[in-house]
Amino acid sequence: MNLETEFVGGTLRLRFDGELDHHAAKKAVATIEEYIDAFLPRRCVMDFSGVTFMDSSGIAVLIKTRKRMGELDGTLGVENIRKQPMRVLRAAGVDRIVPIAAPAAKEA
Amino acid sequence: MDEINSVKIEFLSRSRNESFARTAVACFAAQLDPTLDELGDIKTAVSEAVTNCIVHAYPDSLGRISVKARLFGDSSLEIAVRDWGRGIEDIGAARAPMFTTGGDERSGMGFSIMESFMDKLRVRSKPGRGTTVTMTRRIASRADAR
Numbered sequence: 001m002n003l004e005t006e007f008v009g010g011t012l013r014l015r016f017d018g019e020l021d022h023h024a025a026k027k028a029v030a031t032i033e034e035y036i037d038a039f040l041p042r043r044c045v046m047d048f049s050g051v052t053f054m055d056s057s058g059i060a061v062l063i064k065t066r067k068r069m070g071e072l073d074g075t076l077g078v079e080n081i082r083k084q085p086m087r088v089l090r091a092a093g094v095d096r097i098v099p100i101a102a103p104a105a106k107e108a
Numbered sequence: 109m110d111e112i113n114s115v116k117i118e119f120l121s122r123s124r125n126e127s128f129a130r131t132a133v134a135c136f137a138a139q140l141d142p143t144l145d146e147l148g149d150i151k152t153a154v155s156e157a158v159t160n161c162i163v164h165a166y167p168d169s170l171g172r173i174s175v176k177a178r179l180f181g182d183s184s185l186e187i188a189v190r191d192w193g194r195g196i197e198d199i200g201a202a203r204a205p206m207f208t209t210g211g212d213e214r215s216g217m218g219f220s221i222m223e224s225f226m227d228k229l230r231v232r233s234k235p236g237r238g239t240t241v242t243m244t245r246r247i248a249s250r251a252d253a254r
Contacts, residue, residue: 022155055156064213083148087225
């Protein structure tokens, strides 16, 4: 799992690549917290275009990031999510509490 | 129902084996010619069950996890994920959505996702002795779907 970041105009963009399971989530949570604490963004966008697999560990990452952004009076959004991670978020009802933009146009 | 094929794998409760376990079961299930969605559902359910063993059965130690997959004549797949760890005191509570003893690193949605992605889910556990999660999913024949 790789994580690329970009901070422009108050928005922190986090682009994930790979499989977001419990093994990867442990590192992802620590890295996301570090970036949020460093930039104190008004908005955080998680770009899931490179996430080829996700289980409920990814839900915990989203919920934790949403909580941290809430503490900063900021917002969180998810973009470019593929079909399998979307099925997981829907099954857990996470799509009702975190805004999710249209799915990635192309599946690898 | 006749068993057509079966496979059993055993590995240590290291988190890097989560990916190995779900990929191995998906490769085995490929014999049923599942759709990508069906394969994704199976991988997700296996990942949840194996993660539960790693996080909850063996919280402070390494232990054995076995995954047994069986294919039946009606195109159904049964997956049994077993550990010999701590066990579950209250299975009803553990299966409830949002319940977790794993802190804020866990969402408490593992069992809910297994239930929604598989047709049947059975949990047997004895505190101090271990847990077996058995899941079944019937793979729709693509010929039927046409």
